[in-house]
Amino acid sequence: xxxxxxxxxxxxxxxxxxxxxxxxxxxxxxxxxxxxxxxxxxxxxxxxxxxxxxxxxxxxxxxxxxxxxxxxxxxxxxxxxxxxxxxxxxxxxxxxxxxxxxxxxxxxxxxxxxxxxxxxxxxxxxxxxxxxxxxxxxxxxxxxxxxxxxxxxxxxxxxxxxxxxxxxxxxxxxxxxxxxxxxxxxxxxxxxxxxxxxxxxxxxxxxxxxxxxxxxxxxxxxxxxxxxxxxxxxxxxxxxxxxxxxxxxxxxxxxxxxxxxxxxxxxxxxxxxxxxxxxxxxxxxxxxxxxxxxxxxxxxxxxxxxxxxxxxxxxxxxxxxxxxxxxxxxxxxxxxxxxxxxxxxxxxxxxxxxxxxxxxxxxx
Numbered sequence: 001x002x003x004x005x006x007x008x009x010x011x012x013x014x015x016x017x018x019x020x021x022x023x024x025x026x027x028x029x030x031x032x033x034x035x036x037x038x039x040x041x042x043x044x045x046x047x048x049x050x051x052x053x054x055x056x057x058x059x060x061x062x063x064x065x066x067x068x069x070x071x072x073x074x075x076x077x078x079x080x081x082x083x084x085x086x087x088x089x090x091x092x093x094x095x096x097x098x099x100x101x102x103x104x105x106x107x108x109x110x111x112x113x114x115x116x117x118x119x120x121x122x123x124x125x126x127x128x129x130x131x132x133x134x135x136x137x138x139x140x141x142x143x144x145x146x147x148x149x150x151x152x153x154x155x156x157x158x159x160x161x162x163x164x165x166x167x168x169x170x171x172x173x174x175x176x177x178x179x180x181x182x183x184x185x186x187x188x189x190x191x192x193x194x195x196x197x198x199x200x201x202x203x204x205x206x207x208x209x210x211x212x213x214x215x216x217x218x219x220x221x222x223x224x225x226x227x228x229x230x231x232x233x234x235x236x237x238x239x240x241x242x243x244x245x246x247x248x249x250x251x252x253x254x255x256x257x258x259x260x261x262x263x264x265x266x267x268x269x270x271x272x273x274x275x276x277x278x279x280x281x282x283x284x285x286x287x288x289x290x291x292x293x294x295x296x297x298x299x300x301x302x303x304x305x306x307x308x309x310x311x312x313x314x315x316x317x318x319x320x321x322x323x324x325x326x327x328x329x330x331x332x333x334x335x336x337x338x339x340x341x342x343x344x345x346x347x348x349x350x351x352x353x354x355x356x357x358x359x360x361x362x363x364x
Contacts, residue, residue: 002036003109004088004178008078009096011046014053016097016226019132021057023099023224025064031106034063041096042082043069076200079171083181090121091178093171093201097226098125099132104222108175111218115153119212120176120205122164124148125223132224142275143167145217157213157258161206162268164215165255166276168202169247172223180208199250206258239296241286244277245303252307263310270311278304278314280321287326288333297326 005024009017021039028037039057043050046069054067066085074081083091090112094100104123111121124144127136141148145163154160167173184207209215252270259266286292286300301322308314 001038001088002090002112003038003105003175004083004086004091005037005039005094006082006086006091007039007041007094007096008044008082009041009046009050010044010073010078011048011050013096014046014049017041017050018053018056020094020096020099021053021065024094024105025057025061027100027102027105028061028064033105033109034061036109037105038064038066038086038088040066040082040085041068042078042085043067044075044078045070045073076198079201079204080185083178086178088178090175091181092175094223095172095225098172099224101126101222101224104220107218107220108222111151111216112175115214115216118153118177118214118216119180119208120174121216121218122167122175123173123218123220123222124167125170125173125225126221127227128224130226132226136227139276142272148217149219150217151219152217154215154217155213157210158262158265160209160213160215161255161258162265162272164209164217165206165269166251166273168205169199169251169273170225171201172225174201174205176205176208177212180212181205184208184211198246199254202251203254206254210258239292240289241296241300241303244282244286245300247273247277248303248307267311270308271313274308274311274313274318278308278318280317283318283321284329284333287321287324287329292326294325297322 007017007020021041024037024039028034039061041050041054043054051067051069054065058065058067068081068085070078070081079093092108108121108123115121125138127138128134129136143166145152145154154163181204184204188204188207251273255269256266259269283300283304287297304314304318304322308318
């Protein structure tokens, strides 16, 4: 078994899990990959139809689907549980609300064959709407390595952290060698693992990279991701900035810990993530949300400053945007947007009379 696709899932994901499994099994069948690909599903004590969906997948691909249900909610430790189920030389995390792009399995397997001794492979992904049918805007290119259209191999930990560190937050684009993962877990103290509330996989995979600093960047979109992730909205509601702070509070100490005294590597990593998650444009957009209030302004200012103070870009960028109250952004930029919409409506050409359907009913 060359590749194990590892899907940690939880309650409420049964509807999306079926889509994910169908996208995998279709490629296993069409490309005749039954002998080299397996799918491991670790159910984190859900009470929905996850078991029935996994059973239906096992009927389609009995050799390739492994399913286990946890008796209690183990939180982010489910990331570890699902990898323990795997038999492949390499593992590939896939979110249960994501799906594979057509041809993704073949592209990853070919990359593994080209780089059999690497510690891992990273790819990029395409954002879609909630139905995974219509592409929407992606993250800025700064999330990915420089020259992201070229296949590259990073051979030092510092370079890998600076170029790939921010993308390690998205689990579904990460493929890694299981033996190195097992070696990390064998010596990793459990106390720090449990401090990484939401990004346990990021911490462990950075340890994999440090242990064996040979990581491949594969410039292929392999994953369809839902831009309106259903697992985030119930946690943060209309306060989307709390999710950005969640990422910041997890990853900033983690990147600092891995960088050690090498502060330049830390700043390079933070700078790339800053442009994606905490830029002035993101601050302005957040403050213009309808239900954003003055208390949210204060929480954003104190939270962002706490973790981004060492980044020069922050002080002449997002910090200034954070100082401006939400009502100002809404009054200025909001009115401009309204005028732009009205102007676009005025300029929209009227429908041609020849294209307007004519009624066959008699005039009244």
